[in-house]
Amino acid sequence: xxxxxxxxxxxxxxxxxxxxxxxxxxxxxxxxxxxxxxxxxxxxxxxxxxxxxxxxxxxxxxxxxxxxxxxxxxxxxxxxxxxxxxxxxxxxxxxxxxxxxxxxxxxxxxxxxxxxxxxxxxxxxxxxxxxxxxxxxxxxxxxxxxxxxxxxxxxxxxxxxxxxxxxxxxxxxxxxxxxxxxxxxxxxxxxxxxxxxxxxxxxxxxxxxxxxxxxxxxxxxxxxxxxxxxxxxxxxxxxxxxxxxxxxxxxxxxxxxxxxxxxxxxxxxxxxxxxxxxxxxxxxxxxxxxxxxxxxxxxxxxxxxxxxxxxxxxxxxxxxxxxxxxxxxxxxxxxxxxxxxxxxxxxxxxxxxxxxxxxxxxxxxxxxxxxxxxxxxxxxxxxxxxxxxxxxxxxxxxxxxxxxxxxxxxxxxxxxxxxxxxxxxxxxxxxxxxxxxxxxxxxxxxxxxxxxxxxxxxxxxxxxxxxxxxxxxxxxxxxxxxxxxxxxxxxxxxxxxxxxxxxxxxxxxxxxxxxxxxxxxxxxxxxxxxxxxxxxxxxxxxxxxxxxxxxxxxxxxxx
Numbered sequence: 001x002x003x004x005x006x007x008x009x010x011x012x013x014x015x016x017x018x019x020x021x022x023x024x025x026x027x028x029x030x031x032x033x034x035x036x037x038x039x040x041x042x043x044x045x046x047x048x049x050x051x052x053x054x055x056x057x058x059x060x061x062x063x064x065x066x067x068x069x070x071x072x073x074x075x076x077x078x079x080x081x082x083x084x085x086x087x088x089x090x091x092x093x094x095x096x097x098x099x100x101x102x103x104x105x106x107x108x109x110x111x112x113x114x115x116x117x118x119x120x121x122x123x124x125x126x127x128x129x130x131x132x133x134x135x136x137x138x139x140x141x142x143x144x145x146x147x148x149x150x151x152x153x154x155x156x157x158x159x160x161x162x163x164x165x166x167x168x169x170x171x172x173x174x175x176x177x178x179x180x181x182x183x184x185x186x187x188x189x190x191x192x193x194x195x196x197x198x199x200x201x202x203x204x205x206x207x208x209x210x211x212x213x214x215x216x217x218x219x220x221x222x223x224x225x226x227x228x229x230x231x232x233x234x235x236x237x238x239x240x241x242x243x244x245x246x247x248x249x250x251x252x253x254x255x256x257x258x259x260x261x262x263x264x265x266x267x268x269x270x271x272x273x274x275x276x277x278x279x280x281x282x283x284x285x286x287x288x289x290x291x292x293x294x295x296x297x298x299x300x301x302x303x304x305x306x307x308x309x310x311x312x313x314x315x316x317x318x319x320x321x322x323x324x325x326x327x328x329x330x331x332x333x334x335x336x337x338x339x340x341x342x343x344x345x346x347x348x349x350x351x352x353x354x355x356x357x358x359x360x361x362x363x364x365x366x367x368x369x370x371x372x373x374x375x376x377x378x379x380x381x382x383x384x385x386x387x388x389x390x391x392x393x394x395x396x397x398x399x400x401x402x403x404x405x406x407x408x409x410x411x412x413x414x415x416x417x418x419x420x421x422x423x424x425x426x427x428x429x430x431x432x433x434x435x436x437x438x439x440x441x442x443x444x445x446x447x448x449x450x451x452x453x454x455x456x457x458x459x460x461x462x463x464x465x466x467x468x469x470x471x472x473x474x475x476x477x478x479x480x481x482x483x484x485x486x487x488x489x490x491x492x493x494x495x496x497x498x499x500x501x502x503x504x505x506x507x508x509x510x511x512x513x514x515x516x517x518x519x520x521x522x523x524x525x526x527x528x529x530x531x532x533x534x535x536x537x538x539x540x541x542x543x544x545x546x547x548x549x550x551x552x553x554x555x556x557x558x559x
Contacts, residue, residue, distance in 0.1 A: 001051070001093050005479035006104045009051060010097070012477050014062045019134040022046070022482045028054040028067040028103070032076045037119035040081060041129040042136040043107035044088055044117035045147070047346050047397075048481050050131065055102035066100030073103055085120045086110060112344050116147040130399065142318045143399050149316065149357075150343055156315040157217040157361040160206050164214045164229050166196075173222045173264070174199065181367060203360045216315060217361040220265050221368065227262045232321045235261040235272050235306075239279055239328040260323075265310055266370050273303050276326060276333075297333050297406050298384035301393065305335045305381055305404045307371035311362050312402070314339025319400075333406040340399040347395045348448040350378045382452065391438060392452045411437045421504035422511070423473060423489075425524055431456065432468050439474065439487040446484045502527075502535055507544060507558075515548070515555040 009023055019025050022043075026033045036052075043050030054073060057065045067073055074092050081088040091106040110117050116139060119127035128139040128147075139147075178198060182191050190201050196212060199205045204218035219226045220233065227234055239257040241249045248254060257279060261272045280296040309324045322338040341347070343355030356362045365371040372380070381404075382392050389410050396403040416437045423436065431454040438453055439445055445453075450461040465485060468474045475488040502525050509524055510516050516524070521532040536556055539545040545556045 001091065001104055001106050001480060003093070003095050006053075006093055006095055006102070007097070008476070008479045009053060009104070010056065010064070010102070013053065013056065017062060019058075020478070021131055021133060022048065022050040022478065023053060024050065024134075024136070025053045025056045025058055025062060027057040027059075027065055028073055029057070029065050030068055032073050036077060036080055037084065037122070037127065038129045038136050038138075039131075040077075040084055040088060040090070040107060041117050041119060041127065042131040044084070044110045045115055045129070046131045047109060047348070049107045049109040051482075052105040052107065053102065054105070055097075055100060064097055064100045064102060067103055070094050070101045070103050077105055083120050085118055086114050088117070113151050115150065116144055140400075145316070145318055146314070146340060146399060153359060154316065154342075154357055155360075156317075157215065157220075157358040158203050158206070159216050160208050160213045161216055161219050161229050162208065162213065164219055164223075166205065166212055166214070168224055168228070169205075169214055169218065169222045170224050170264070173266075174204070177204075177222065177364075177368060184367075202364075204364070215360070217358070217364055220361065221364050223264050225262070226264060230320060232323050233315075235268050235310075235324045235326065237261070237272065237276060237279075237326045237328075241330070243329050243331050265365065266368060269303070269306055269310065269370060272306060272326065273299070276302060276328070279328060280333075294388075296408050297390075298388045301381045301384040301388075301406060302333070304372075304377040304384070305393070305406075307365070308377045309335050309337035309402075309404070311365050311371045312339075312342065312357055313337040315358060315361075322401075331408060333408070335404045337402050338400070340397045340402055347397050350395060351382070351452075386455075391441070407441070409441065411441070416440065418504070421501060422508040423471075424501055424505045425509055426471055426473070428468070428471070429464070432464055435464075435468065436473060436487070439485070440491045444477070444484040444486050503539060503544075506535060506539060510545065510556065510558055515557045517555050518552075 013019065013023060013025060024039045026036075039050070039052055043052075055064055055067045056062045077090060081090050088107060088110075091108075093104040093106070095102050095104070116124070116128040118124055121127070125139050125141050125144040128144055129136050130139050130143065174195070178191060178195065181188065181202075185191065191198050196205070199218070200207065200212070203215055204222065205212050205214050214223065216230075219229065237257070237259045238255050240255050241247050241253070245254070249256060259275060261268045261275070263271070277295055277299060282295055306324075306326075313324060316339075319338040324338075325334075325336045327334040327336070339357070342357035343353075345353045345355045362371065371377065385392055385406065389412065391407055391409075391411050394405040394407075396405070411434060419440065420433055420437060423433075428436075434454065435445060435450060438449075447458055447461045447465065450456070450465055451458060454461070456464070465474075469476055469485070473487070473489055474485045477484050477486060505524060506516060506521060509520070516536075518529065518532050518536065521527075521536060522529060525532065525535075536545065540547060540556070543559050546559045548555050548557060
C-alpha cells in the first residue's frame with residue numbers, strides 16, 4: 001500500500017462515516033486495542049483480504065487522533081499474527097497526517113487450502129472469524145466445515161444411501177445411461193461386463209456389505225423418487241408480487257405463486273425450467289406472419305443457473321435439510337443454492353477458474369447432458385443475457401449459500417438513452433457509456449464488474465475506468481485491489497422529453513457550463529453557423545433556453 005492509497009482509505013471512511021467490508025478502524029491512542037485476532041482472522045479469510053487503520057477515532061466522526069506508540073503497536077500485532085494458524089505476515093505503513101501518526105496494517109487473503117485462518121489459543125471454531133459487511137463475527141461450525149472441506153475433494157456425492165436398494169433406481173434410465181457411455185467410450189471394456197459391476201465402477205452404486213445400494217449421486221440422477229429418502233433435496237419456487245418479500249398482492253396474499261419440484265435431477269430440472277418459464281412475463285414479437293413470445297429472462301440463462309445450482313450445491317450432512325430456491329420478484333429472478341463457492345473459485349474468477357465440489361455427480365450430469373462444467377455454464381449465462389440486451393447476472397458467495405440474480409431491466413432503454421444523451425459531448429466510448437447506465441441501477445462497479453459487463457480484460461477495464469474518473473462522472477472509493485467506483489452525477493432523468501441528439505448535447509453543455517454561444521455551439525456539434533443558429537432558436541421557442549445579449553454577444557442559458 002502507498003501513502004496515497006492510505007489517504008484515499010482515510011478520506012473514504014471520513015466521507016461516509018463508516019467502516020467498510022475491507023477496512024476496520026481502531027483509535028489505539030492509549031495502546032494496542034484488545035481482540036485484534038478477530039479482524040486478523042476475518043481479513044485473512046476474506047477474498048482480497050483487508051486493512052486495519054489505526055489512529056482514527058470512530059466516536060469522534062473518524063477524525064485523526066494518532067496512535068500512542070506506533071513502534072509498540074507494530075511489534076504486538078506482529079507477535080499476535082504469529083499466533084494465528086496459519087501464521088500471518090501483515091504489511092505495515094506508518095504515515096504522519098496533520099501532526100498525528102497513522103498506521104495501516106494490510107492483511108492478505110490466505111490460500112483456500114489453508115482456510116480458515118484462526119487464533120490458535122482459542123482453537124476452532126471459536127478462533128475463526130468472518131467479515132460480514134463492515135462487521136466481524138465468529139464463524140459457525142458449518143462455515144468452518146465448509147472451509148475445511150475445501151482443502152480436499154469432498155466425496156459426499158459418493159456416500160451410500162443406507163436405506164435405498166437397486167430397486168429404487170429406474171432401470172430404463174440406467175440402461176439409457178450405460179448405452180450412451182458405450183457409444184461415447186467405445187474402448188471402456190468394463191461397460192461390456194455385468195451391469196452391476198459397471199455401475200459400481202461408475203459410483204452410481206456401491207457395496208454395503210453384501211448389499212448393493214445407490215450412492216447419493218446415483219439416487220439423485222436415476223432414482224424413481226429420491227425424496228423418499230432425502231425429502232429436502234428438491235427445488236422450491238416462489239413468485240412475489242413486488243420487489244420485496246413483504247409486499248402483498250391487492251388481495252393481501254404474501255406471494256403470487258409457490259410450488260416445489262421433486263424427482264430425479266433430470267426430472268426436476270426439466271419440470272422447474274418449464275414451470276418458471278411459464279410464470280415469467282412475455283413480450284410478443286411478430287416476425288413476418290409468425291407470432292413469437294420472448295420470456296422475461298432468457299431460457300438458456302435460467303437452465304444453466306438451475307443446473308449449476310443442483311450440480312455445485314453442498315450435499316454434506318450439514319445442509320441436506322436445505323433445498324435449492326428460485327424466487328421471482330417484479331424486477332429480478334434469484335436462484336439460491338446451499339453452500340458457497342468451492343476451491344479456488346471466487347465471484348471474480350468464476351469464468352476462468354473451474355473447481356467442482358461434487359465431482360462424481362457432475363460427471364454423471366455431463367454424461368447425461370444435464371449440465372456442463374461451471375466455467376462454460378457461467379459463460380453461457382452471460383452470453384444469453386447479453387444477447388437479450390440484459391445486464392450480466394450478479395453473483396454473491398455468502399459462504400453458507402450461493403446466489404445468482406438476474407435483473408429484467410434493459411440497460412439501454414429509451415429513458416436511459418435520454419439520460420445518457422446529457423453526456424453526449426463527452427469523449428466516451430460505448431463501453432464507458434454502458435457503464436454509466438449500469439451505475440444508474442447499481443451502487444457501484446469494480447474492475448471485475450466492468451470486465452463482465454463489457455467483455456474486456458483487466459488492463460482495458462482499468463484504463464477505461466480511469467478515463468471515466470477523469471471526466472468527473474464517476475468517483476473512486478478504496479485503492480489498489482479494493483478499488484470501486486460510484487456515479488458522481490444525478491441518477492434522475494433531467495431531460496423533460498426525448499430530444500434529438502444535437503439538442504440534448506446543447507442542453508447538457510449549458511447545464512455544465514452555465515451558458516453557450518453560437519461559436520461554442522458550432523464547435524460542440526461540428527456544424528455550420530446556420531445549423532447552430534437554427535437549433536438555438538428552436539430550443540428558445542420550445543422554452544428550454546433563453547437568450548441574453550444580442551448578435552455576436554448573445555449567450556443562451558436554461559429557461
